[in-house]
Amino acid sequence: MIYLDNSATTKPDRSVLESYTKISTDFWANPSSMHQFGGEAGQLVERARSQAASILGVNTSEIIFTSGGTESNNIAIKGIAIQYANRGNHIITSKIEHPSVREPFEQLAENGFRVTYLPVDLDGRISVDDLKNAMTEETILVSVMHVNNEIGTIQPIEEIGAIINKYPKCFFHVDGIQGFGKVPLDLVKSKVDLYSLSAHKFYGLKGTGLLYVRDAIQVASLLAGGNQERRIRSGTVNVAGAVSVAKAMRVSMEKYNKYLSKMKEMHSFLYRELSEINGIVMNSPLAGCAPHIVNFSIPELNNEVFARTLEEKQIYVSTTSACSSKTRALSKVVSELGKGDKVAGSSVRLSLSFETTQEEIETALEVIRESIEKLSELKK
Ligand SMILES: Cc1ncc(COP(=O)(O)O)c(C=O)c1O
Incomplete structure (x- = not known):
């Protein structure tokens, strides 16, 4: 077999699978449990969080483990729009986003938000001038993908971040799902506020991923429940999944180098x-x-x-x-x-x-x- 569909999913790396199996076999406690067994599982999650943060060059507290790209994108986009609706009702994205970004924007449009869809040129790139012209004092969110999943175009994330940074009421979300491990991106330098990852795109497991949420930012919770993961993502944390995300990030950076x-x-x-x-x-x-x-x-x-x-x-x-x-x-x-x-x-x-x-x-x-x-x- 010659598999040339790695943007759909990658083959999980053996070491990622092994770490998933080991954690599920030996450390299957609920990481929120107060006893020692739970504490050990909790420590593994925190270690994975700190490893993921260090690879992304951000603070450990800024990593939220999720079930993958679709969930991360939905939490970021709808969570910000709901949380900060009192600041303004204008949101911006591009015309070539993945459905897990496009559809949340459409849902928000149905619920009264004004959406600007930025066009792209022949190469699939947005124009930063178009973005400058679209920004208003009412704009609370811009979401632009790093790398397009169909054609591979890299968007000028750093330039976009510099423009958005002039609007203190506006947040910048980047769907990094196709970019991570293949195209470098400095989240802090690019003034990115939220960043989505999905581990099955870089030798990890389906149903695992993370969302980077800058410390000062609050995100309305789409799932009400036990308030895990900074109240942003309720639900018992998938310990083996979180460990395997960090492992996949390390493996994929090694392969990259x-x-x-x-x-x-x-x-x-x-x-x-x-x-x-x-x-x-x-x-x-x-x-x-x-x-x-x-x-x-x-x-x-x-x-x-x-x-x-x-x-x-x-x-x-x-x-x-x-x-x-x-x-x-x-x-x-x-x-x-x-x-x-x-x-x-x-x-x-x-x-x-x-x-x-x-x-x-x-x-x-x-x-x-x-x-x-x-x-x-x-x-x-
Ligand atoms: C750019 C992009 N965003 C989001 C997703 C959704 O990720 P997941 O499959 O983890 O839900 C994909 C998957 O194809 C993608 O390529």
Whole structure:
């Protein structure tokens, strides 16, 4: 199998699984229990919190363990909007966010918030001037993703943070789910107030993640209950999950330090080779793209049929749009690039991990070339 769908999820690292199993076997107490057994579990959670904080360069108290990206994004966006609604009712996001950001904004719009959706350019990048023009004294939240999950575009987080910082009533949330461990981001320097992570995107386990919430900030709790995790995320803390998040963060930083240049080389090679294939339109930007994502379209072909052809050779990729018998569903992200419906309806994403090899990339390219040729012939 050649797995090129690492933006959907990564294979859990063995050491992450081992630490999860060990903690679940030996330290399964409720970390809030007052007895010693509970205390030991609590200490493990605090150690994981401090490790995660140190990797992110923030305070230990600023880490809230959650069940992953969707939960972190929902808590950050709705929690801030509800908590600070008395300060203003304007919130800003981009037009190419993941549904776990887009949908909460839509829910807030239905509940009386005024939402500005920032457009993106051909590369999928927002303009900081558009953001400057959109900001008002009523703006209480801006949420912009670090790396786009479909096309890999990196947003100018530091510049965005500098603009928002001029508005003391406004908070800055970053969906860091595709960026962490692949594209560096200094949360403090970029004036980020809230930052979401999901461990299954970096060799951790599904259903685990965290939300960074700057110390001074309060967030209305979406789940009322036992007031765990600074009252931001009630519910018995998943001890083994929290430990495994910190472990996955450490593992992924080790891989980053060891293999980033190899991944970057493979990414450039893949990008160059794909852009030379007849019938392919590149969607990922050439510059300012995360090193693990390459997205392209095959406007004259059906991307679902293409993906199935690759699957026959055990090559797993992702099409970012679903297909129905009559009309092709469009990728919302690629649509926003303004390249037309044919391109938006035929996108394909390849996403690498630090485990991906040059040989796998070369085999995949060969099969991609053959499949495009074969499918183009069949259409004639
Ligand atoms: C950019 C981005 N945000 C949020 C999520 C949701 O994360 P999770 O699967 O942990 O809920 C994803 C997952 O695909 C993502 O790519």
